[in-house]
Amino acid sequence: MAEYRTEQDMLGTVQVPADALYGVHTQRAIENFPLAGRPPHWALVHAYGTVKLACAQTNRLVGAWADDPAKADAIEQACLELSRGELDEYVVVDLLQGGAGTSLNMNVNEVLANRALLILGEPLGNYDRVSPLDDINLHQSTNDTYPTAMKLAVIRQIRRLEEQVTGLQEAFQDKEQEFAHVVKIGRTQLQDAVLTTLGREMGAYAEALARDRWRIYKCEERLRVINLGGTAIGTSQAAPRQYIFRVGEVLRELTGIGFARAENLVDATQNADVFVEVSGILKAHATSLLKICTDLRLLSSGPEAGLGEIRLPQRQAGSSIMPGKVNPVIPEAVSQAAMIALGNDVTIAIACASGNLELNPFLPLVADHLLESVDVLASSCHILREHCVMGIEANEERCREQVQNSIALLTALVPVIGYEKASALAKRAHETGRSIRETAVGEGLFTDEQFNELISPEAVMRLGSPPPK
Secondary structure, three states, X not given: OXXXXXXXXXOEEEEEEOOOOOOHHHHHHHHHOOOOOOXXXXXXXXXXXXXXXXXXXXXXXXXXOOOOHHHHHHHHHHXXXXXXXOXXXXXXXXXXXXXXXXXXXXXXXXXXHHHHHHHHOOOOOOOOOOOHHHHHOOOOOHHHHHHHHHHHHHHHHHHHHHHHHHHHHHHHHHHHHHOOOOEEEEEEOOEEEEXXXXXXXXXXXXXXHHHHHHHHHHHHHHHOEEOOOOOOOOOOOOOOHHHHHHHHHHHHXXXXXXXXXXXXXXXXXXXXXXXXXXXXXXXXXXXXXXXXXXHHHHHOOXXXXXXXXXXXXXXXXXXXXXXXXXXXXXXXHHHHHHHHHHHHHHHHHHHHHOOEOOEOOOHHHHHHHXXXXXXXXXXXXXXXXXXXXXXXXXXXXXXXXXXXXXXXXXXXXXXXXXXXXXXXXXXXXXXXXXXXXXXXXXOOOOOHHHHHHHOOHHHHHOOOOOOOO
């Protein structure tokens, strides 16, 4: 058998591997774009299969291939296989490409055409029987199918992210209850401030994640507005009216997602601000994760020579030269993932702002970075929950020791003895080398029982100060 087959396009002939399901357009893209060295995100490829299936079914409904139902069946089967990930090995164009995603669209068109040919028992490349352009791409453009596939892919992945954020939120809520009785030093500007509880700190993390979860859930509303049926620039040129009004409904039926055709298809084709908005929501979540992980590293620092208020699960040896050292590797790894999402957000904003007139040519970059952000954030929430938060332990003795020795105690005494007396008490304690408790009780300002009441979890958690007795 020949190792190659010859295919032709408007630029001339090209040699394509004889057994490849892709064709001339894909081969040119392979040669033109050796950039990232990896194909588009699998979720985008699978979503493209679903979009092409919706287009094929709609074309069938409006009368395409009425005299050749076997062709229609073969095309739909090929689309279904692509949507299930069964043809991934043939989607080989680089994720970075010129042409606003045309190379991926043509790669998909050629794979679907050739797979349909095999189903029909025809030789690869027999495009008179099934054409990548006249059949697979019928009534479509890259400019409406690519962004629609992007939105479908992001919705599917972002639902996974929402689940993982929810799980992490619940893990912190569990710790909020578990550590509700642990009184500790609250800090501002990394300096001792007032008393709080470890449970209250954990509850604040859970609350931040609850906001992230809501934002992520709501952003799907924006992504459900699609320009499918708008063809090249949103004017729906070369597509019949019946197809334009039906294709979005078919996609909705196939996916169970409430897709709606944009009221202004031209706007939806040329403007990519929705992806900036979604990326901004991911950025907000990445910010939450980075802050939480930084706090966990600080709270567990030392453990002897740092704060040491919590113990993180020990996941691996921390040094090749320092025996016994264990590092907070999970928060460190998650922090890096959050930084990736923060950097991706900048790139996405630049790419979306750089569109020209009726189209944005940089959607391949947007798709890659947006899906990468969703993926790394979802995985981060999962490993942070499973490998870190669920196993956090409170170092109650350390927290108690720091409370007894910190000037943060003084704020708890102010409602009883006033600011000036509390300041003078702090000065005397410092001069004598005694703790605040020892000085206050020793001078008869409080009994042990009264002092314990002022710094109890109930007093610390109380909303405001109790009225004077």
